[in-house]
Amino acid sequence: MMATTHGFVALAVVAPVAVVAPDLATPLAVGAILGGLAPDLDVAFVHRRTLHFPLLGAIPAAAGAALALAVATPATAGVAAFVVGAWTHAASDWIGGGPEFDPWTNPTERAVYDHVRDRWLRPRRWVRYDGAPEDAALAIALGLGSLVVFEARWIEGLILAGITVSAGYALLRRRIAAWAGPDR
Numbered sequence: 001m002m003a004t005t006h007g008f009v010a011l012a013v014v015a016p017v018a019v020v021a022p023d024l025a026t027p028l029a030v031g032a033i034l035g036g037l038a039p040d041l042d043v044a045f046v047h048r049r050t051l052h053f054p055l056l057g058a059i060p061a062a063a064g065a066a067l068a069l070a071v072a073t074p075a076t077a078g079v080a081a082f083v084v085g086a087w088t089h090a091a092s093d094w095i096g097g098g099p100e101f102d103p104w105t106n107p108t109e110r111a112v113y114d115h116v117r118d119r120w121l122r123p124r125r126w127v128r129y130d131g132a133p134e135d136a137a138l139a140i141a142l143g144l145g146s147l148v149v150f151e152a153r154w155i156e157g158l159i160l161a162g163i164t165v166s167a168g169y170a171l172l173r174r175r176i177a178a179w180a181g182p183d184r
């Protein structure tokens with residue numbers, strides 16, 4: 001899935017909370033976006049392993065959500081949205097494709113690392129690869145939906161930019177892989 005899709009999925013997960021507690025919408029959005037993007041910083045280490053916790057991530061996510069429910073402040077809401085977003089990202093890498101840049105000639109079977117059983121999980125490919133038509137459709141649908149909930153100007157701007165980038169990337173995806181050559 002695209003980074004933008006991860007961000008929009010995380011926004012969609014916290015959106016119902018933002019509807020119930022609109023005064024917390026901004027910290028929820030900031031936490032969700034950062035948490036939805038953060039795991040991929042491990043591209044500098046072992047990508048989809050160092051900062052991806054598809055199973056164990058549920059523990060901090062549940063703890064963060066419980067704390068925010070008990071003591072609802074902008075800080076606890078933001079932290080909860082971050083850990084929930086990061087866990088959702090790792091879990092959705094499992095149901096998506098592998099991290100390969102060229103899924104047509106160079107697919108991989110390593111979706112995301114399961115630290116509990118110490119092995120790689122195989123990609124489910126519900127979303128076949130990042131920038132696939134279904135990936136773009138998901139990103140655009142969730143992005144448009146979150147526009148209804150998050151009304152701060154700059155968040156709306158960020159969402160619209162994310163939708164534009166998602167659509168452009170998906171349109172050019174095959175060509176980008178071809179330009180980069182078969183060995184990327």
Ligand SMILES: [Zn+2]
Pocket residue numbers: 039040048052089090093
């Ligand atoms: Zn990832």
